[in-house]
Amino acid sequence: MLGLRGVSLSFGGVKAIDNLDLDLSDGIVGALIGANGAGKTSVLNVINRFYEPQSGSVQYDDVDILRLRSHQVIKHGISRSFQNVALFNQLTVFDNLLVGADHISRPGLLTNLFRLPKARRHGREARKRAERVLEFLDISHLRARRASELPFGERKLVDMGRALTTDPKLLLLDEPAAGMPEARHESLAKLIRQIPDEWEASVLLIDHSMALVLSAASHVVAMDFGAKIAEGSPDEVRSDPRVIDAYLGPQDAAQQDGAQAEAGLEG
Amino acid sequence: MSELSLSAARRGALVKSIRKLPLGLRMLAIVAVAIVAIVFPAFEGSDSFVMYTATQALVYGLAIVSLNLLVGFGGQISLGQAGFLAIGGYAAALLAIHVSGLPIPIEVLGAGAATAVIGFLLGLPTGRLRGHYLAILTLGFGVAIPEIALNWTSLTQGRTGLTVPPPRIGNTIFPTPTELYYFSLVVLVICLVAIFSILASSTGRAFAAVRDSEAAATAMGINVTATKVLLFTTSAFFAGVAGDLDAHLQGLVSPDSFPFSLSLFFFAAVVLGGLASVWGSLAGAVILAVIEAETSSSSGWEPVILGGAVVLLLLFLPRGLADFPYRAQQALRRWRGRKPRAAVPPSRAEVS
Numbered sequence: 094m095l096g097l098r099g100v101s102l103s104f105g106g107v108k109a110i111d112n113l114d115l116d117l118s119d120g121i122v123g124a125l126i127g128a129n130g131a132g133k134t135s136v137l138n139v140i141n142r143f144y145e146p147q148s149g150s151v152q153y154d155d156v157d158i159l160r161l162r163s164h165q166v167i168k169h170g171i172s173r174s175f176q177n178v179a180l181f182n183q184l185t186v187f188d189n190l191l192v193g194a195d196h197i198s199r200p201g202l203l204t205n206l207f208r209l210p211k212a213r214r215h216g217r218e219a220r221k222r223a224e225r226v227l228e229f230l231d232i233s234h235l236r237a238r239r240a241s242e243l244p245f246g247e248r249k250l251v252d253m254g255r256a257l258t259t260d261p262k263l264l265l266l267d268e269p270a271a272g273m274p275e276a277r278h279e280s281l282a283k284l285i286r287q288i289p290d291e292w293e294a295s296v297l298l299i300d301h302s303m304a305l306v307l308s309a310a311s312h313v314v315a316m317d318f319g320a321k322i323a324e325g326s327p328d329e330v331r332s333d334p335r336v337i338d339a340y341l342g343p344q345d346a347a348q349q350d351g352a353q354a355e356a357g358l359e360g
Numbered sequence: 361m362s363e364l365s366l367s368a369a370r371r372g373a374l375v376k377s378i379r380k381l382p383l384g385l386r387m388l389a390i391v392a393v394a395i396v397a398i399v400f401p402a403f404e405g406s407d408s409f410v411m412y413t414a415t416q417a418l419v420y421g422l423a424i425v426s427l428n429l430l431v432g433f434g435g436q437i438s439l440g441q442a443g444f445l446a447i448g449g450y451a452a453a454l455l456a457i458h459v460s461g462l463p464i465p466i467e468v469l470g471a472g473a474a475t476a477v478i479g480f481l482l483g484l485p486t487g488r489l490r491g492h493y494l495a496i497l498t499l500g501f502g503v504a505i506p507e508i509a510l511n512w513t514s515l516t517q518g519r520t521g522l523t524v525p526p527p528r529i530g531n532t533i534f535p536t537p538t539e540l541y542y543f544s545l546v547v548l549v550i551c552l553v554a555i556f557s558i559l560a561s562s563t564g565r566a567f568a569a570v571r572d573s574e575a576a577a578t579a580m581g582i583n584v585t586a587t588k589v590l591l592f593t594t595s596a597f598f599a600g601v602a603g604d605l606d607a608h609l610q611g612l613v614s615p616d617s618f619p620f621s622l623s624l625f626f627f628a629a630v631v632l633g634g635l636a637s638v639w640g641s642l643a644g645a646v647i648l649a650v651i652e653a654e655t656s657s658s659s660g661w662e663p664v665i666l667g668g669a670v671v672l673l674l675l676f677l678p679r680g681l682a683d684f685p686y687r688a689q690q691a692l693r694r695w696r697g698r699k700p701r702a703a704v705p706p707s708r709a710e711v712s
């Protein structure tokens with residue numbers, strides 16, 4: 094169970110996150126929506142300790158996340174993908190996944206050099222996990238391709254896969270559908286919906302595609318200018334006047350009521 | 361964060377991928393190189409200058425691969441790699457002189473370990489220092505080490521240097537050029553096996569991950585600073601071993617054995633051979649040793665010729681020598697009138 098309390102983050106004069114409370118229960122897919130610059134990515138960057146908030150607390154189960162250094166966050170089961178995709182470009186897809194799996198045990202350099210039993214066990218386990226992710230995301234055909242060669246949509250999938258090979262309890266996905274043709278959004282939503290059951294992980298999903306969010310998430314939080322403006326089931330949030338205002342502007346919100354789902358609430 | 365990802369993107373553009381031949385052809389090439397390396401002294405063993413040059417190529421090979429670990433595989437930089445060789449060389453000389461009857465494997469490990477300690481210390485600031493700053497730090501290191509050797513006379517005999525006895529196991533010593541060649545070859549091969557083993561493991565993946573994206577590496581639980589320090593330590597270890605080999609080859613270590621220009625030549629050879637290619641680095645080493653041998657009488661021309669070679673080569677083979685077999689294969693296919701296979705399979709049509 095993830096809990097943010099009164100988190101605020103600003104860059105100079107810009108308030109990226111404004112006194113935010115956010116809860117995510119285990120075993121569900123939750124979504125974070127909001128226009129460009131609303132502060133969604135900043136929330137992920139706070140959770141995995143890339144950004145230091147000026148105030149507030151972040152708790153995951155019994156762990157005070159703000160006491161950790163960023164590379165330690167994953168030890169407590171929190172993994173993430175990147176909005177702009179940060180793959181290891183010169184490595185193959187399979188090696189990218191292995192790096193994710195490598196955090197299960199970190200054999201030392203000499204253990205690896207002499208290929209001691211511990212190193213071999215690690216290798217077997219890591220490969221097994223990577224295989225499972227390839228299969229789950231249906232990207233086995235990409236395994237030997239260099240990450241830099243892939244088109245953006247497939248890079249996004251690999252990025253998500255790498256986060257999954259860490260065997261997380263909480264998966265943070267930053268716009269996984271970006272760069273993917275609309276036709277594939279539904280199958281992506283289906284994959285994301287399966288994650289709580291198949292991988293025993295909860296998901297915090299950020300996306301501009303309202304269709305994807307509606308289909309994948311059971312709980313939605315909407316942000317605007319760093320603050321939470323609505324929270325609830327996808328339908329509740331979609332019809333919340335403040336959300337409609339934030340997305341479409343107050344004047345034409347009334348007539349646009351029906352059109353908004355179609356417009357995808359694109360920012 | 362944006363700063364991080366920007367620098368990662370820049371590095372990504374620099375480290376162009378090495379395109380490889382099919383496994384079978386590569387194996388064939390490796391076997392051929394191995395046979396040439398093993399039988400070489402049978403043909404040239406009587407010419408001690410040729411044997412010296414060949415052994416120098418092996419020593420440089422290890423030095424340049426150690427630098428490529430840092431630059432090509434790890435995305436870091438060192439303009440002072442010769443400083444590591446100096447430490448390894450002096451450590452070898454001191455061990456051989458002061459510990460009588462020391463078996464050569466222990467001496468080599470000792471020289472590597474002593475250098476690794478220095479590499480560890482030099483690596484400590486890399487958590488904060490990047491790019492140009494790291495270049496300046498390592499450059500300073502490479503310049504400082506010969507100066508220290510010059511002035512610490514009680515240990516190093518100053519400008520006179522230390523005479524290095526030939527390698528020995530038990531009561532057998534190996535003083536001839538051919539024996540020195542095989543000694544260096546055996547040590548080089550053992551080091552290469554170790555390096556390949558590291559690179560293929562989770563440690564090697566961590567090096568590459570830090571090179572390609574520090575942010576993503578961190579998110580995957582890699583301690584970026586610790587990984588860089590480990591990389592510097594590892595690179596220094598192998599450079600120190602190269603220094604040990606060099607000490608035995610020259611029979612002498614002195615402050616003049618490790619000029620700053622040597623560090624730059626190593627760096628040029630890494631680029632010439634191809635970033636993140638062990639085989640390319642070995643090829644670069646052969647070229648460096650041959651240029652050095654050919655220009656030794658007309659001193660001063662070495663940097664010019666090496667610099668010219670780098671420029672020419674990079675014009676025609678921007679990915680370094682390591683790309684040559686692939687390009688040759690493609691040219692051969694074209695010449696035979698077949699359509700060359702694309703290096704990158706065409707991406708699927710649906711791609712945005």
Ligand SMILES: Nc1ncnc2c1ncn2[C@@H]1O[C@H](COP(=O)(O)OP(=O)(O)OP(=O)(O)O)[C@@H](O)[C@H]1O
Pocket residue numbers: 104107108109127128129130131132133134135136176360361362
């Ligand atoms: N490293 C940074 N330095 C300065 N300002 C930043 C930084 N990161 C984010 N911001 C600012 O914080 C605000 C929130 O940005 P954030 O990236 O969190 O938005 P977002 O909701 O993810 O937007 P998008 O949908 O475009 O991805 C923006 O005004 C942005 O310019």
Ligand SMILES: [Mg+2]
Pocket residue numbers: 133134135176267
């Ligand atoms: Mg964002």
